[in-house]
Amino acid sequence: MRYLLVFIFISFALSNSTYSADREIISVAAIDWCPQMCSKGSSRGYIYEIIKAFAKSKNYEFSVSFMPWRRAIREVSNGEYLILLSPTKREAPKLIFGNSEVGTQKMCFYVNKSSTWQYKGIESIVPSMRILSPLGASLVELDDFARNHPEQFFLIPKTDEINMSKLLMQNRGSAFLFTQKSMDNFLREKKYSSQLKEVGCLKNEMLHVGFSPINSEKSRRLALELDQFLEQSYKSGFIDKILKKYSLKNWRSSK
Numbered sequence: 001m002r003y004l005l006v007f008i009f010i011s012f013a014l015s016n017s018t019y020s021a022d023r024e025i026i027s028v029a030a031i032d033w034c035p036q037m038c039s040k041g042s043s044r045g046y047i048y049e050i051i052k053a054f055a056k057s058k059n060y061e062f063s064v065s066f067m068p069w070r071r072a073i074r075e076v077s078n079g080e081y082l083i084l085l086s087p088t089k090r091e092a093p094k095l096i097f098g099n100s101e102v103g104t105q106k107m108c109f110y111v112n113k114s115s116t117w118q119y120k121g122i123e124s125i126v127p128s129m130r131i132l133s134p135l136g137a138s139l140v141e142l143d144d145f146a147r148n149h150p151e152q153f154f155l156i157p158k159t160d161e162i163n164m165s166k167l168l169m170q171n172r173g174s175a176f177l178f179t180q181k182s183m184d185n186f187l188r189e190k191k192y193s194s195q196l197k198e199v200g201c202l203k204n205e206m207l208h209v210g211f212s213p214i215n216s217e218k219s220r221r222l223a224l225e226l227d228q229f230l231e232q233s234y235k236s237g238f239i240d241k242i243l244k245k246y247s248l249k250n251w252r253s254s255k
Contacts, residue, residue, distance in 0.1 A: 026055070026222075028064040029072040030085040032160070035185045035246045036103055036207070037085050039066040047086050047103050049242050051209065054229045069159060070136045079214030083222075088205040090138040095210035098223035100230040103207035104251045106180040107139060109199050112168060117175065119200025125152065132167055132176035134159035139177065140202045161186040165196060175199070181248070204251075 030037045030048070037045040044052075048064070055062040065081070073092050076084040084092060086102055109119045118124065122145050125131070131146075133139065135155040139146055146153040154173060156164065161183060164176045180201060187193040209226055211219030233239045240250050
């Protein structure tokens with residue numbers, strides 16, 4: 001009996017090693033950006049979960065590395081990583097994209113609770129204002145305005161919610177821009193909810209999975225496979241199931 005158990009164990013180990021060896025390992029660069037992608041914790045983010053499910057469905061192994069946003073874009077563009085989670089097409093125009101989105105992004109303005117300012121369009125940004133904005137983020141309809149008024153827009157390389165909130169409360173700016181889902185998540189959990197408020201947003205944008213242009217044939221194959229997986233997942237309700245864990249609604253249903 002003992003020899004039989006040893007034989008079964010060795011056979012199982014060999015079959016597992018063969019299974020792992022047969023899996024295609026794909027390198028993924030991501031930013032720590034809850035609730036989209038989270039570098040730690042039991043809830044790893046809705047985009048992270050969707051992409052991991054895609055990898056499992058194709059017997060791929062995704063090796064995910066978290067890093068600053070600009071570096072992530074650069075290293076996927078250069079072929080150091082194959083996949084980027086998860087830009088708008090405006091943020092990483094050199095990458096290869098499929099047609100199906102994996103999430104949404106809305107950049108919103110945040111100010112101190114005592115502020116009376118509201119964003120009601122470009123005309124509401126007066127010359128005396130200093131806007132703090134994440135380096136490398138798409139500002140949608142404000143892109144051209146920010147480019148033409150660099151004295152009013154200060155691009156912050158350390159783009160996390162705590163840093164942006166602290167800079168604002170230190171009077172380093174009049175307002176800051178950040179993604180709405182992330183700030184909603186942040187303000188639910190942190191003390192800053194009593195000190196900050198949202199005062200208007202830019203247009204909604206779709207988030208995609210970006211693929212490196214260096215190995216374009218492989219990237220286009222993966223983009224097509226992901227499109228097929230995402231469309232099936234939208235129809236089956238699988239994406240709704242993941243979003244519900246994060247108290248989010250399906251953007252396609254709410255259009």
